Amino acid sequence: MPTIVQKFGGTSVSDPDRIRRAASRVADAREAGFDVVVVASAMGRTTDDLIELAERISPVPDRRELDMLMATGEQASVALLAMALRERGCSAGALTGGQAGIRTDGVHGRARITRIECGRLERMLSRGEIPVVAGFQGTSEEGELTTLGRGGSDTTAVALAAALRVREQGGCCEIFTDVDGVYTADPRLVRHAVKLPRISYEEMLELAALGAGVMHARAVLFGEKYGVPIHVRHSQKPDSGTMISRENASMEELAVVGCALKDELGRVSIRQVRNAVGLQGRLFTALAHSNIVVDDIVQTEQGAATMIAFTVEHPDLGDAKQIVARTLAELGEGEMSVEVGLAKVSVVGVGMKSHAGVASRMFRALGDAGIGIHNITTSEIKISCIIDHAEGQRALETVHSAFGLGLGNSATVAMQIDSSRI
Amino acid sequence: MPTIVQKFGGTSVSDPDRIRRAASRVADAREAGFDVVVVASAMGRTTDDLIELAERISPVPDRRELDMLMATGEQASVALLAMALRERGCSAGALTGGQAGIRTDGVHGRARITRIECGRLERMLSRGEIPVVAGFQGTSEEGELTTLGRGGSDTTAVALAAALRVREQGGCCEIFTDVDGVYTADPRLVRHAVKLPRISYEEMLELAALGAGVMHARAVLFGEKYGVPIHVRHSQKPDSGTMISRENASMEELAVVGCALKDELGRVSIRQVRNAVGLQGRLFTALAHSNIVVDDIVQTEQGAATMIAFTVEHPDLGDAKQIVARTLAELGEGEMSVEVGLAKVSVVGVGMKSHAGVASRMFRALGDAGIGIHNITTSEIKISCIIDHAEGQRALETVHSAFGLGLGNSATVAMQIDSSRI
Numbered sequence: 001m002p003t004i005v006q007k008f009g010g011t012s013v014s015d016p017d018r019i020r021r022a023a024s025r026v027a028d029a030r031e032a033g034f035d036v037v038v039v040a041s042a043m044g045r046t047t048d049d050l051i052e053l054a055e056r057i058s059p060v061p062d063r064r065e066l067d068m069l070m071a072t073g074e075q076a077s078v079a080l081l082a083m084a085l086r087e088r089g090c091s092a093g094a095l096t097g098g099q100a101g102i103r104t105d106g107v108h109g110r111a112r113i114t115r116i117e118c119g120r121l122e123r124m125l126s127r128g129e130i131p132v133v134a135g136f137q138g139t140s141e142e143g144e145l146t147t148l149g150r151g152g153s154d155t156t157a158v159a160l161a162a163a164l165r166v167r168e169q170g171g172c173c174e175i176f177t178d179v180d181g182v183y184t185a186d187p188r189l190v191r192h193a194v195k196l197p198r199i200s201y202e203e204m205l206e207l208a209a210l211g212a213g214v215m216h217a218r219a220v221l222f223g224e225k226y227g228v229p230i231h232v233r234h235s236q237k238p239d240s241g242t243m244i245s246r247e248n249a250s251m252e253e254l255a256v257v258g259c260a261l262k263d264e265l266g267r268v269s270i271r272q273v274r275n276a277v278g279l280q281g282r283l284f285t286a287l288a289h290s291n292i293v294v295d296d297i298v299q300t301e302q303g304a305a306t307m308i309a310f311t312v313e314h315p316d317l318g319d320a321k322q323i324v325a326r327t328l329a330e331l332g333e334g335e336m337s338v339e340v341g342l343a344k345v346s347v348v349g350v351g352m353k354s355h356a357g358v359a360s361r362m363f364r365a366l367g368d369a370g371i372g373i374h375n376i377t378t379s380e381i382k383i384s385c386i387i388d389h390a391e392g393q394r395a396l397e398t399v400h401s402a403f404g405l406g407l408g409n410s411a412t413v414a415m416q417i418d419s420s421r422i
Numbered sequence: 423m424p425t426i427v428q429k430f431g432g433t434s435v436s437d438p439d440r441i442r443r444a445a446s447r448v449a450d451a452r453e454a455g456f457d458v459v460v461v462a463s464a465m466g467r468t469t470d471d472l473i474e475l476a477e478r479i480s481p482v483p484d485r486r487e488l489d490m491l492m493a494t495g496e497q498a499s500v501a502l503l504a505m506a507l508r509e510r511g512c513s514a515g516a517l518t519g520g521q522a523g524i525r526t527d528g529v530h531g532r533a534r535i536t537r538i539e540c541g542r543l544e545r546m547l548s549r550g551e552i553p554v555v556a557g558f559q560g561t562s563e564e565g566e567l568t569t570l571g572r573g574g575s576d577t578t579a580v581a582l583a584a585a586l587r588v589r590e591q592g593g594c595c596e597i598f599t600d601v602d603g604v605y606t607a608d609p610r611l612v613r614h615a616v617k618l619p620r621i622s623y624e625e626m627l628e629l630a631a632l633g634a635g636v637m638h639a640r641a642v643l644f645g646e647k648y649g650v651p652i653h654v655r656h657s658q659k660p661d662s663g664t665m666i667s668r669e670n671a672s673m674e675e676l677a678v679v680g681c682a683l684k685d686e687l688g689r690v691s692i693r694q695v696r697n698a699v700g701l702q703g704r705l706f707t708a709l710a711h712s713n714i715v716v717d718d719i720v721q722t723e724q725g726a727a728t729m730i731a732f733t734v735e736h737p738d739l740g741d742a743k744q745i746v747a748r749t750l751a752e753l754g755e756g757e758m759s760v761e762v763g764l765a766k767v768s769v770v771g772v773g774m775k776s777h778a779g780v781a782s783r784m785f786r787a788l789g790d791a792g793i794g795i796h797n798i799t800t801s802e803i804k805i806s807c808i809i810d811h812a813e814g815q816r817a818l819e820t821v822h823s824a825f826g827l828g829l830g831n832s833a834t835v836a837m838q839i840d841s842s843r844i
Binding site: 019020050056057058061062064065066068069072075076078079080082083084093094096099145 | 438441442472475476478479480483484486487488490491493494495497498500501502504505506508509515516518521565567
């Protein structure tokens with residue numbers, strides 16, 4: 001009997017009614033003949049409430065103690081979900097991350113899973129029981145409680161699916177969320193956007209990095225590494241969502257599977273500095289130490305001087321300016337300029353690797369629409385253009401249409417940006 | 423350096439301000455030169471809120487899952503208390519019951535502590551750290567989370583004090599609560615009641631059984647078994663409270679240390695049944711299975727027939743009647759009568775064992791005050807009289823005065839009833 005891992009996010013277990021509905025999804029899968037392992041996040045806003053409570057006691061709470069506190073959120077929700085399953089007559093048992101055998105490197109607040117001891121899960125499955133595992137947490141070899149950081153519950157689910165070899169049995173990891181799946185573009189911005197039935201790990205990774213919050217990049221990476229098929233689907237709807245898996249023949253035919261918009265970006269540009277060895281390391285280490293997430297980085301040379309520009313989200317712009325100014329003062333050279341009100345439109349697709357002309361088609365479409373391009377960055381499977389914020393939505397629609405994505409088109413493959421979800 | 427265990431109840435850690443105040447009590451003890459182990463209950467109404475949430479999902483939640491849920495309450499409060507201690511510059515670390523080495527028999531919802539592995543606590547103390555241990559919980563040998571049931575956090579504190587041999591070092595177990603200590607009678611009912619500086623375990627046990635909620639009987643029993651001095655004191659006041667310890671010379675001179683009133687009692691009387699072997703077992707097993715707490719039981723014989731009467735609290739009276747009626751129907755004989763509106767006044771003192779005339783003095787005082795006695799029950803160190811509820815407070819004052827307890831009297835020893843605390 002194939003095993004599937006079903007993961008329910010915070011909104012899917014936010015109150016007793018939703019917990020009961022989640023339980024009925026699990027029971028349905030059980031009745032359909034699957035062995036099921038359940039992973040759940042903390043109920044609704046619990047995690048935020050706990051952080052707020054901690055900050056009322058300590059402005060910068062100790063990470064170890066914060067982990068002790070945060071881990072209670074998932075422990076409570078799995079206990080309740082197990083009760084709901086038992087109430088339906090299913091034999092279920094809640095497990096903390098540690099009890100489920102999830103061992104981490106012991107780094108508080110952002111632990112990495114080092115191994116999973118599957119013994120207890122396998123014994124429960126062989127007895128026909130449903131393990132309900134607290135997401136986002138594990139214990140170190142010393143028995144310390146650790147949380148996995150952002151995207152932690154998705155990572156728990158995919159890691160358990162990998163450890164239990166669900167793919168080899170014909171199973172998968174189902175991520176239940178509050179969106180239908182991955183779309184060709186954010187359907188709130190592009191009316192013709194359509195849901196993608198399939199997408200590759202690489203494409204999903206690029207899209208996640210571009211702000212598509214359907215799944216956290218870290219969990220997708222885990223899925224890619226162990227080849228775990230990940231099915232992203234709506235927790236309240238019976239329809240299939242989007243299957244994330246290794247690229248296949250039909251995928252390779254598509255140059256571009258989706259496009260994305262990230263807005264509210266600012267750009268810091270540095271000119272007139274000598275390209276000394278270590279300059280970049282010094283600059284970006286200072287930014288990283290201040291927890292500033294740097295988006296794209298572009299560097300060009302003009303004679304002896306160099307130009308470095310990078311984008312950050314608006315809220316980080318003030319701090320980024322200060323750090324760059326301090327670094328330039330220490331160097332005793334260079335000029336800084338700052339722009340606000342930018343956005344980034346990107347196209348993504350593994351097929352891009354083997355298809356020429358994707359970049360030119362994108363640039364031409366934006367040019368024909370009268371949209372100026374400030375910066376360009378590319379990866380193996382992605383092309384991004386920095387444009388004015390005011391033209392963001394129109395740029396997204398233009399690109400979506402230029403690659404024949406969307407409704408009524410055979411090349412319908414997709415993504416959705418939902419920055420409200422982590 | 424002597425070790426003390428400090429236990430903070432739910433009201434003492436109910437919000438960030440109170441958590442900070444609890445932390446300052448701990449820091450004071452640390453500065454006074456003690457090694458400190460802290461035990462805390464769940465914040466304020468957390469435990470009740472969690473039970474309510476569980477019951478919205480399952481009317482009778484599975485005990486194992488309920489333990490998983492309940493254990494989060496104490497885990498959250500110790501994490502926050504450890505943060506508050508670190509914020510004050512104390513080196514502190516929160517521990518779950520399992521991490522603190524508390525092993526139980528694995529019976530969910532009412533586990534018993536089987537042993538305590540002190541290694542981790544001792545290592546922390548030797549490094550000058552303050553372990554902050556989640557009360558009310560432990561893990562079984564299989565790693566299952568179990569809660570200790572009513573009075574659990576007090577029991578955790580006393581058990582840790584026993585395991586760490588605090589008495590041998592000149593330390594004790596401090597129970598911080600929202601009352602000043604143990605009084606000669608409930609000061610809300612008897613104006614002249616005074617706080618007892620000392621009381622014996624046995625006296626405290628009788629008083630706890632009589633409804634004096636200052637400490638749970640179970641924790642006192644643990645203290646008695648291992649000779650742990652227990653200091654019950656107010657969490658917001660610097661004054662000493664009441665020290666519970668083995669009886670000493672000065673204690674033995676006192677016939678009666680305190681008196682108590684338990685009201686809202688009902689009585690079920692059964693007449694005209696033959697005293698067959700097993701009758702009592704059958705009856706009280708049925709009551710116990712329905713979780714009805716039977717207070718006093720009296721049995722007398724009249725020829726071939728027997729009379730059994732027992733008291734229960736008013737809320738349990740309806741169920742108790744049904745169960746007795748069913749049992750009598752099965753027996754095919756007997757009559758039942760039920761009275762409501764009763765109360766029980768009791769005097770307690772270890773000195774009673776060696777002092778004659780305590781009973782007669784109590785009965786005479788009640789008689790002189792015109793208070794009728796419906797039933798009498800006695801133990802080695804306690805005499806209780808069932809009286810009319812309406813005369814409860816007057817009876818308590820009468821007895822308090824008859825034994826010379828209270829203000830202005832040298833025999834000042836005491837107790838307090840506070841049924842709002844568990």
